[in-house]
Amino acid sequence: MVWILGPRQIGETTLPREIARTWQRRPDLFPKLRVLTDRDRRPARFLLLGSASPSLLNQSSESLAGRIAYVAVRAPAGRRRRDPHPGGIGPLAGPSASQAIDATLSAVKVSFFETGRYCPPTPLPSEWPVPSGAYDPDAGARAFRDMIERLRYVEALGFDWISVSEHHYSPRILTPSPMVSAAFIAAHVPHIAIALLGPIVPHSNPIRVAEELAMLDTMSEGRLVVGLLRGTTNESLTYDLNPDEARERTDEGMELVLKAWTEPQPFGWQGRHFQYRTVSIWPRPLQAPHPPTFALGTSKESCEFAARHHLGCGVSYGSFEAVARATRYYREQCARYGWEPSPEQIVYRANMIVAETDAEAEARLRALPNQAPFSMRPGVRDAMATLDSRNIAGQARAPVISGALPTTFLGSPDTVVEQVRRCREVVGAGVLDLSLHPPGSGDLDALKRALELFGTKVLPHIRDI
């Protein structure tokens, strides 16, 4: 007996010729199947198809142990395909069938936040922007070679997504163009979903953003997840974005990206900050109507935008309680617009330090510098602090300019599993986007050890949370 599992409408039911009734409609199916299977011991007499929720599987008193094999078919980005066909079915996921099932049915998905990990051969200047002259091209080339090796390992460990972000002028995060990063990763890491979290909308040409994301979704065969955002405070200084306009340009730009993806007729855009007489992008995204998309940010405006456009919501780095204010507000807004987001539509980016013991993890946190690795000049920092208004669900929040970002998951694997459980309850996030080691650290061995520990001792235990 073989059960092919997959999220809805990814094509798993178009594959076979014989179709059994799905588990959802007949929860009493398993006991009957056991009897039928035991009568005739020939292999693979029954082919079960369709998606199932973890709660249903857990409800079953009949596990069919020894009688059933599971094969998971992933639509890696977790959304419907525009045009299901056998060739478009996602690859069989993960290193083993059981892990594959976990990946499909998990309530908490896990994303690995990849930053490029540049290891400078000599100490660097400490001010942002860091002079380009201090960059070592060979070290840069090595960083991207190592990145691919690392991400293949991440995929093999059973992570659900790899995420990349847009940051400029810093050795800390070597991915100024997340589009290029994502394309490179998609070409070298074959199965995992790639989350582009995300292009900084206010300083980009939104049409170009829509076009490049559509290309990526198509080239990666629907593995793309998208987060659109305003960007961190310092990013206003790259590409000369006026901080006063950042919010407005983000909202308008995001709406224009969505419109460019979904409007079938050439259109003009008479905006406040963007103006086009004719737009008609090719290609459009592979996933329909577009890749799973998040508005990233804790602000009232961002949450409202996400709710209004039926997008996911992404929060980052704050304490569970702080970001929960935003996710609660987001869910309230969704209700106002008459819909309810799934846990998978809330993603939380956070720092995690996991070690063999709590004490070791705490020691490692203490060893980290307590300030941003590349700080701005005081004159710029202070001016930015007054100009850059941010909020959590409407409550003013100071921009993070010179402080270190907090680490909200810290401890032994058991402790971290408990923290993930708490986070799931408090924040409601179905996806954790994790830095398992300080993003700027060049200690790749430590990162690899953290990955291994997380993959073997944490990941298997947070699937059923």
Next chain:
Amino acid sequence: MAFREGHVDADGFRIRFFEAGDGPALVHLHGAGGPRITPSHELLSRSFRVIAFEMPGFGQSPENTRSESMSELATTIARAVEALGLGAFNLWGTSFGATTALWLALQAPERVLALVLEAPAAIRQEGARPVSGSALEMARLLYAHPERLAADALPDPATQARSQPLVRRLRGPDRDPEFESRLRALTAPTLVLLGTLDRVISPDVGRIYKELLPDGHLVFVYDAAHAISTDRPEAFSEVAADFLRRHDAFVISRSPTLIHP
């Protein structure tokens, strides 16, 4: 805004100056070609009280055989500014005058609020030569678009020639390690501007200032030659004024991009 002419006595010199505008004081020190009121002077006088000196030995002033060094000339100018009753002030130096400005800022750091160095000649690529030749030859060296200049704006070889000995005496070596090491202690916010088409001072020297100056910023002005404030007056004045007003924070854009409300 019309510039009015004035004179001030300082350090034994009778020094002519041109003044226009209200607001914070902005003192200008001209290049080796002598004083000239450019469109940038007009533009900057909309937000600053611009005082452009004719340094002793340049323009219509008699030959200056007294100033032995750039440091001495800077002291003279500092005294002239003081004689005008100005305490702290902003300082804009062009080419040769930018070297004077740097010396002045080193001598009186507490008085110089911020520095704008237009194509500064204090650090030069190897083999750099002072501008000389016929009016047209000089114009070709100094301007990216000499064809745009009014005939009376062309450099005057006779005036140039009169100040040439002073320039040679004061301009210093292409690289002066002792002077450069002093720049490392210059605390005034400093904006260094170089034209991408500068044929007198290589735009590549800008990076040396950036490395030396603790609070230095480097801006390349596209499609401008050595005489940036004449080649691209709007571009030059906008960034200079913004820097003088906001110092370091001028890196934060305040330009609106709203198309329609």
